[in-house]
Amino acid sequence: MYPRLVYDLTKLRQNLDAVSETVHQGDCSMMVVTKGVCADARIVELLISHPGVDYLADSRVKNLKTYAGKARVAGKKTVLLRLPMLCEVADVVRYADLSFNSELATIRALSEAATEADVVHNILLMIDLGDLREGIFFRDEEQIFQAVSEILAMKHIHLQGVGVNLTCYGAIIPKNDNLSQLVEIAKKIEARFGIELQMVSGGNSSSIYLLGENEALKERQLPAGINNLRLGESFLLGNDTAYETKLPGTCSDTMLLEAQIVELKEKPSLPIGEPGVDAFGQKPVYEDRGVIRRAILAIGKQDAEPGSMTPIDPGIDILGASSDHLIVDVTRSKTEYKVGDVLSFTLGYGGMLKAATSPYVEKGYR
Numbered sequence: 001m002y003p004r005l006v007y008d009l010t011k012l013r014q015n016l017d018a019v020s021e022t023v024h025q026g027d028c029s030m031m032v033v034t035k036g037v038c039a040d041a042r043i044v045e046l047l048i049s050h051p052g053v054d055y056l057a058d059s060r061v062k063n064l065k066t067y068a069g070k071a072r073v074a075g076k077k078t079v080l081l082r083l084p085m086l087c088e089v090a091d092v093v094r095y096a097d098l099s100f101n102s103e104l105a106t107i108r109a110l111s112e113a114a115t116e117a118d119v120v121h122n123i124l125l126m127i128d129l130g131d132l133r134e135g136i137f138f139r140d141e142e143q144i145f146q147a148v149s150e151i152l153a154m155k156h157i158h159l160q161g162v163g164v165n166l167t168c169y170g171a172i173i174p175k176n177d178n179l180s181q182l183v184e185i186a187k188k189i190e191a192r193f194g195i196e197l198q199m200v201s202g203g204n205s206s207s208i209y210l211l212g213e214n215e216a217l218k219e220r221q222l223p224a225g226i227n228n229l230r231l232g233e234s235f236l237l238g239n240d241t242a243y244e245t246k247l248p249g250t251c252s253d254t255m256l257l258e259a260q261i262v263e264l265k266e267k268p269s270l271p272i273g274e275p276g277v278d279a280f281g282q283k284p285v286y287e288d289r290g291v292i293r294r295a296i297l298a299i300g301k302q303d304a305e306p307g308s309m310t311p312i313d314p315g316i317d318i319l320g321a322s323s324d325h326l327i328v329d330v331t332r333s334k335t336e337y338k339v340g341d342v343l344s345f346t347l348g349y350g351g352m353l354k355a356a357t358s359p360y361v362e363k364g365y366r
């Protein structure tokens, strides 16, 4: 059935081998992030059986719940990447071996849940180095120390370390100078409280280039002291997300989205009549291409992100979409398409996320 998202497990394995080698040669442990593929069971299996994967991480407890048991049996730890909601702390201590936190109110609630469950829950204290998403602001050292002081008094909470997230929201690029500030904060915490932090987690797929494996940077720039990276997109699509380059040894066509043509007709390229707004409240802008061969595919914005899809056939242009229809111009194609034919697309991060999460998109494997 279509639409269908087909994962190439061999290529995903190749990407995993490549990023794992880079990260471990850089003396870091590796968390692999499963949310991009909605914790797909076959991909999770691949991660669980791979010796280079130390942690499986996700932003949703629901996803962790699907694989925590199997991961633990295989000796892998599970991680909740997004700050826990107060309403889910009981599940967090149950399904996550480690969670990322920045709010004392939440850590107190985790402490109560962990006490109740009679477990010790590990946390990473998130520091915001300027990307302005989660974390205690790095210039507010007293707030950091106060938080650490209170955490250390909690019997059922263990402070495993500190971490930062960059690029996803503020688009700030990790560099030696900003990440060095995280290492400095970790050292100050250790000195002040006489403790050892096991983990200093230096970011996501935008940090991997600092290990010196890409074209732009020939030597390691990741500061000593950073000992963990968390990788989603670099594993899934082979992307260095700092400078939008390809990581060596990886492929980007690890998954293809396939959709079927339900209408194919010659029509003008400009709509006729008074223009208002489209189904999403936007005023569309059209290019006059004259009369074109337009195909409608049975997939839409509910399941796909047109701006994050690239047709495999170079003769196809995506014109736009409504919630259930994707409209493409096939005029330049060398293929004589007909109703029932299936078009394939490689995906960017947004396109992958939408398709992987949609219950209307079948999942397949090769």
Ligand SMILES: Cc1ncc(COP(=O)(O)O)c(C=O)c1O
Pocket (backbone or CB within 6 Å): 033, 035, 059, 081, 082, 165, 168, 203, 204, 205, 206, 230, 231, 232, 233, 234, 241
């Ligand atoms: C805290 C955190 N770490 C790591 C990641 C993985 O990011 P990326 O897919 O860019 O590697 C994400 C997002 O998925 C995240 O929110």
